[in-house]
Amino acid sequence: MADILHRIGIKTSSIDDVYQALTTESGLAGWWTNNTQGEGNQVGSIIKFRFGAGGFDMKVSGLNKPTHVVWEVAEGPEEWMDTTINWELKQDGDYIIVLFKHLNWKEPVEFMHHCSTKWAIFLMSLKSLIETGKGTPDPVDVKIDNWN
Amino acid sequence: MADILHRIGIKTSSIDDVYQALTTESGLAGWWTNNTQGEGNQVGSIIKFRFGAGGFDMKVSGLNKPTHVVWEVAEGPEEWMDTTINWELKQDGDYIIVLFKHLNWKEPVEFMHHCSTKWAIFLMSLKSLIETGKGTPDPVDVKIDNWN
Numbered sequence: 377m378a379d380i381l382h383r384i385g386i387k388t389s390s391i392d393d394v395y396q397a398l399t400t401e402s403g404l405a406g407w408w409t410n411n412t413q414g415e416g417n418q419v420g421s422i423i424k425f426r427f428g429a430g431g432f433d434m435k436v437s438g439l440n441k442p443t444h445v446v447w448e449v450a451e452g453p454e455e456w457m458d459t460t461i462n463w464e465l466k467q468d469g470d471y472i473i474v475l476f477k478h479l480n481w482k483e484p485v486e487f488m489h490h491c492s493t494k495w496a497i498f499l500m501s502l503k504s505l506i507e508t509g510k511g512t513p514d515p516v517d518v519k520i521d522n523w524n
Numbered sequence: 525m526a527d528i529l530h531r532i533g534i535k536t537s538s539i540d541d542v543y544q545a546l547t548t549e550s551g552l553a554g555w556w557t558n559n560t561q562g563e564g565n566q567v568g569s570i571i572k573f574r575f576g577a578g579g580f581d582m583k584v585s586g587l588n589k590p591t592h593v594v595w596e597v598a599e600g601p602e603e604w605m606d607t608t609i610n611w612e613l614k615q616d617g618d619y620i621i622v623l624f625k626h627l628n629w630k631e632p633v634e635f636m637h638h639c640s641t642k643w644a645i646f647l648m649s650l651k652s653l654i655e656t657g658k659g660t661p662d663p664v665d666v667k668i669d670n671w672n
Binding site: 378379380382383384385400416427429463468469475476477484488489490492493496497499500503518520521522523 | 526527528529530531532533548573618621623624625632635636637638639640641644645647648651666668669670671
């Protein structure tokens with residue numbers, strides 16, 4: 377098994393604002409993909425994220441407001457099946473720290489390398505959304521390679 | 525053991541330009557830290573990278589021009605000791621693909637989460653250096669959190 381791990385710090389005093397950006401349709405659409413359908417504020421609910429070439433359905437499998445969010449991949453690319461995405465939020469001085477984990481990849485395939493870098497870029501989009509009011513969700517996301 | 529993996533695609537036809545950016549003092553200073561001392565073009569050589577708060581000494585342990593570069597961490601933070609950094613370059617259409625691996629972390633500590641995100645940011649700086657002639661090395665690097 378292999379995992380993608382990231383850490384960003386968002387300059388804000390409101391952990392609730394960050395939690396909202398992970399658990400509401402408008403929040404998620406503001407940093408990941410503007411084609412987001414579904415709220416993420418109930419355990420068991422499904423959120424549909426669509427991108428140019430495909431997308432993911434996430435099942436909300438854990439919530440502990442305002443510090444923890446867990447998603448299980450319900451639909452998506454073969455390599456994403458049976459993986460879990462874990463969000464932990466905490467305050468540290470002037471920052472809300474986001475510890476991100478995309479857990480349980482079967483193999484460290486080349487697509488996992490791509491997704492790791494792309495997650496970092498989208499986390500910076502989340503940071504920008506909270507700090508400036510404007511993120512860079514798909515389709516205005518920062519491109520990293522020939523897979524986008 | 526835990527690994528950091530990334531993939532970027534640099535829009536250039538010159539794999540040599542990317543290899544140079546990983547194996548020369550001026551190249552490395554252009555995207556990682558402007559306080560870089562030492563060339564990376566000989567197996568066994570040491571490159572010293574310094575940042576505001578500290579730094580790393582890398583021993584070049586493998587070179588296969590222009591597709592592979594391997595560094596072993598010779599000095600650095602405790603968590604970096606005995607880790608290895610692996611660069612693989614290959615052409616794919618209009619891009620030179622960089623597969624990056626920072627291997628053999630003992631534990632997936634919070635600092636590893638930070639380094640994973642920060643590596644993505646520095647890889648985007650490498651991409652920018654080659655594509656536009658200008659990277660964002662320390663101290664003008666993009667800040668990601670309260671650890672910088």
